Amino acid sequence: MKTKIGLVDDHQLFLKSLSLMLESFNVYEVILEASNGKDLQGKMKGKKILPEIVLLDVNMPVMNGIETAKWLTQNYPEIKIVALSMNADDNAIISMFKAGCCGYLLKDTHPNELEKALDEINKRGYYNADAGNINFRRLIMKADKNEDVRITPKEAIFLQHACSELTYKQIASEMNLSERTIDGYREALFKKFNVQSRVGLCLEALRKELVSL
Amino acid sequence: MKTKIGLVDDHQLFLKSLSLMLESFNVYEVILEASNGKDLQGKMKGKKILPEIVLLDVNMPVMNGIETAKWLTQNYPEIKIVALSMNADDNAIISMFKAGCCGYLLKDTHPNELEKALDEINKRGYYNADAGNINFRRLIMKADKNEDVRITPKEAIFLQHACSELTYKQIASEMNLSERTIDGYREALFKKFNVQSRVGLCLEALRKELVSL
DNA sequence: TTTTTATACGGGAAAAACCCCGTATTTTTA
DNA sequence: TAAAAATACGGGGTTTTTCCCGTATAAAAA
Numbered sequence: 001m002k003t004k005i006g007l008v009d010d011h012q013l014f015l016k017s018l019s020l021m022l023e024s025f026n027v028y029e030v031i032l033e034a035s036n037g038k039d040l041q042g043k044m045k046g047k048k049i050l051p052e053i054v055l056l057d058v059n060m061p062v063m064n065g066i067e068t069a070k071w072l073t074q075n076y077p078e079i080k081i082v083a084l085s086m087n088a089d090d091n092a093i094i095s096m097f098k099a100g101c102c103g104y105l106l107k108d109t110h111p112n113e114l115e116k117a118l119d120e121i122n123k124r125g126y127y128n129a130d131a132g133n134i135n136f137r138r139l140i141m142k143a144d145k146n147e148d149v150r151i152t153p154k155e156a157i158f159l160q161h162a163c164s165e166l167t168y169k170q171i172a173s174e175m176n177l178s179e180r181t182i183d184g185y186r187e188a189l190f191k192k193f194n195v196q197s198r199v200g201l202c203l204e205a206l207r208k209e210l211v212s213l
Numbered sequence: 214m215k216t217k218i219g220l221v222d223d224h225q226l227f228l229k230s231l232s233l234m235l236e237s238f239n240v241y242e243v244i245l246e247a248s249n250g251k252d253l254q255g256k257m258k259g260k261k262i263l264p265e266i267v268l269l270d271v272n273m274p275v276m277n278g279i280e281t282a283k284w285l286t287q288n289y290p291e292i293k294i295v296a297l298s299m300n301a302d303d304n305a306i307i308s309m310f311k312a313g314c315c316g317y318l319l320k321d322t323h324p325n326e327l328e329k330a331l332d333e334i335n336k337r338g339y340y341n342a343d344a345g346n347i348n349f350r351r352l353i354m355k356a357d358k359n360e361d362v363r364i365t366p367k368e369a370i371f372l373q374h375a376c377s378e379l380t381y382k383q384i385a386s387e388m389n390l391s392e393r394t395i396d397g398y399r400e401a402l403f404k405k406f407n408v409q410s411r412v413g414l415c416l417e418a419l420r421k422e423l424v425s426l
Numbered sequence: 427t428t429t430t431t432a433t434a435c436g437g438g439a440a441a442a443a444c445c446c447c448g449t450a451t452t453t454t455t456a
Numbered sequence: 457t458a459a460a461a462a463t464a465c466g467g468g469g470t471t472t473t474t475c476c477c478g479t480a481t482a483a484a485a486a
Contacts, residue, residue, distance in 0.1 A: 011299075011320035013327060017230035024233060086224075086299070107224040114226060152462060165413035167442065180465045187445080188462095197472095198412055198443075200378035206419070207426050213419055365432060380472065393435045400475080401432095410442095411473075 003122055006032040006051030008040050008068060009084065010060045014107075018055070025115050037063025037071065044076070051079060053121060056101070058085040058092050066095045073100030080121050103127035149192055149208070156210070158185040163202045163211045216335055219245040219264030221253050221281060222297065223273045227320075231268070238328055250276025250284065257289070264292060266334060269314070271298040271305050279308045286313030293334050316340035362405050362421070369423070371398040376415045376424045 005028050009015045015033055022028045032051050034040035037060065044050070054072060058065035069081050082103040083096040093104055103121055105114065117127045151159065161171040172182045190196060193204045205211045218241050222228045228246055235241045245264050247253035250273065257263070267285060271278035282294050295316040296309040306317055316334055318327065330340045364372065374384040381399070385392045403409060406417045418424045 012323040013231065013234075013297075013318075013320050014227055016324045017234040018226065020233045020237060021226075021230040084226075105226075107226050110225040111229045154463070163412070163416065165408060165410045165416075167410075169442080177463090178465055180467090181463075183444085184464075186443085190444085195378060196444080197378045197380075199376070199415055202412055202415060203376065203378075203426060213416060367433070382472080390433090391435055393437090394433075396474085397434075399473085403474085409474080 002027055002029040003053060003118070004029050004031045004049065004051045005118075006030075006034070006040070006054040006079075008034045008036065008054060008060070008065075009057040010035050011057075021111060021114075028118065036060040037065075037068030040068060041071065050076065053080045053082060053118060055082050055084055055105075058083055058096060066092070066099050069096055069099035069101055080125065082117065082121060082127070151189065151192060151210070155185055155189055155192075158182065159189060159201070159205055160211055162186070162189075162198060163205055215240055215242040216266060216331070217242050217244045217262065217264045218331075219243075219247070219253070219267040219292075221247045221249065221267060221273070221278075222270040223248050224270075234324060234327075241331065249273040250278075250281030253281060254284065263289060266293045266295060266331060268295050268297055268318075271296055271309060279305070279312050282309055282312035282314055293338065295330065295334060295340070364402065364405060364423070368398055368402055368405075371395065372402060372414070372418055373424055375399070375402075375411060376418055 005022055007015055007019060007022075007030060009018070012035070015035070019030045019033060022030050031049060032040075032043055032047070034043050039062075041063075056065050056068060056072075060068070063071075065083060065085075069083070072079055072081055077100075080103075081101045082105060083093070083101045084105050084107060085092060085096075086107050096104060102125060103117055105117055105127075109117070120127045157175065158171065161174060166174065168182045168186070169179055172179045175182070186198070186201075189201055193201055195201050195204055202211075206213070218235055220228055220232060220235075220243060222231070225248070228248070232243045232246060235243050244262060245253075245256055245260070247256050252275075253267075254276075269278050269281055269285075273281070276284075278296060278298075282296070285292055285294055290313075293316075294314045295318060296306070296314045297318055297320060298305060298309075299320055309317060315338060316330055318330055318340075322330070333340045370388065371384065374387060379387065381395045382392055385395045388395070399411070399414075402414055406414055408414050408417055415424075419426070
């Protein structure tokens with residue numbers, strides 16, 4: 001009896017070709033293909049035969065991998081989720097595991113390893129790609145450390161403005177606040193991010209992906 | 214007689230599965246697979262039967278798509294190169310065409326369109342994915358406009374330092390120059406990038422990928 | 427050979443940023 | 457209910473950044 005697989009990936013080329021490959025292993029059957037989380041939700045509705053394992057891309061439009069993993073974990077906790085990603089982005093890996101994934105594979109993975117990974121997930125319920133230089137324990141600890149930095153809604157708005165050419169005077173005008181209030185937000189964020197200049201603040205905000213270019 | 218295809222992509226999963234898919238079309242034969250430009254160079258050496266079309270990923274380690282396309286164009290001008298990419302990054306598209314590609318496909322592409330694209334490349338020698346909302350003429354013009362901004366070696370070093378928390382005084386010390394000299398570099402770059410602040414300069418430098426986070 | 431650009435550095439002044447202190451009210455958290 | 461945090465804004469002062477002007481020499485380009 002073949003293991004039933006679901007595939008979620010926005011790249012049609014990859015999706016279709018991966019499907020072919022899995023079928024070629026002769027122990028898996030791809031019974032569901034979706035291009036994003038929303039698409040998956042639609043296709044899962046009313047489906048009598050569910051996939052046992054879902055291979056889930058991390059980066060997708062409309063509804064990304066993390067959101068999708070959360071939804072699957074909540075609604076179909078018996079389905080095992082394996083994350084697929086382009087690169088070993090620490091934050092994404094952490095988020096995917098937290099969302100309920102039991103395995104994480106890079107798209108670098110050789111097909112032989114994919115087969116092995118699926119096999120182990122079938123047998124043991126999880127797959128740990130330590131051999132791929134991903135130390136999950138270290139990542140979880142790192143995540144915990146970064147969680148300290150919480151910024152308030154107004155600080156976030158200020159930060160958005162600060163990552164531009166506007167002067168503090170202009171930002172104050174934009175936010176309908178006094179320059180002194182703006183000074184206060186700046187000080188607060190300097191402390192939270194442990195920086196001493198606006199440039200430093202901007203770079204840190206970009207690194208933490210609180211703002212984008 | 215099947216069209217001979219070469220595949221260059223660092224993601225083994227994608228590479229192998231794409232290979233399977235192409236074979237499934239029954240008009241193509243994948244005769245070469247490489248994980249990057251260097252690997253391709255090694256595998257092309259002494260090869261008696263060459264691929265007629267090469268599907269070439271844009272983002273690869275060791276030797277990226279642009280470099281690889283250039284090398285192929287110089288050494289095997291008869292091979293038709295099709296770029297494959299995750300996203301429609303204007304700069305990458307421009308560079309790939311300039312490097313000699315005659316087609317550009319996103320990894321979003323449906324397999325049916327891949328087949329169609331390969332067919333057109335076989336018949337006409339090129340494929341234009343306008344339907345995919347990529348306006349190549351606009352991109353070329355944009356590229357020409359951006360080429361104005363040339364910075365000198367010393368400006369580049371200063372820029373690197375400027376994208377940090379160092380004050381201009383500290384940067385002067387680092388570069389063994391006077392603060393006035395640093396002022397001069399700042400002025401020059403403000404003009405070249407059309408900005409009025411250090412934050413603006415940093416953001417622009419990051420956008421142009423002259424510095425990284 | 428001449429012109430232009432890059433590199434290096436000077437003066438001065440105004441504006442902006444940063445730093446440190448404080449008060450007050452409202453909202454959120456414990 | 458009380459304490460803490462968020463939000464708003466005041467004072468003052470120092471440092472840094474930005475802006476505008478200029479000179480000089482060496483290297484590169486025309």
